[in-house]
Amino acid sequence: METSQPSLHFPDSGGHGMKDLEHGESGATAVEYGLLVALIAAVIIATVIVFGGKVTGLFESVCNASGAFSC
Numbered sequence: 217m218e219t220s221q222p223s224l225h226f227p228d229s230g231g232h233g234m235k236d237l238e239h240g241e242s243g244a245t246a247v248e249y250g251l252l253v254a255l256i257a258a259v260i261i262a263t264v265i266v267f268g269g270k271v272t273g274l275f276e277s278v279c280n281a282s283g284a285f286s287c
Contacts, residue, residue, distance in 0.1 A: 279287035 276287060
């Protein structure tokens with residue numbers, strides 16, 4: 217008994233298939249870059265919130281230890 221393998225059928229797109237695919241992916245890429253920028257911004261904001269006071273205290277202690285008149 218012979219078994220036939222399923223075949224994929226792609227509709228004819230008039231030769232514009234790759235151009236449509238490339239154009240469609242550019243929108244997805246822009247969304248991915250937007251999400252990446254938003255994630256980086258969120259990490260920076262969280263870092264400033266968590267470590268902001270500690271860094272300020274470090275600079276103040278270095279300034280006071282250096283004997284500078286105005287800190």
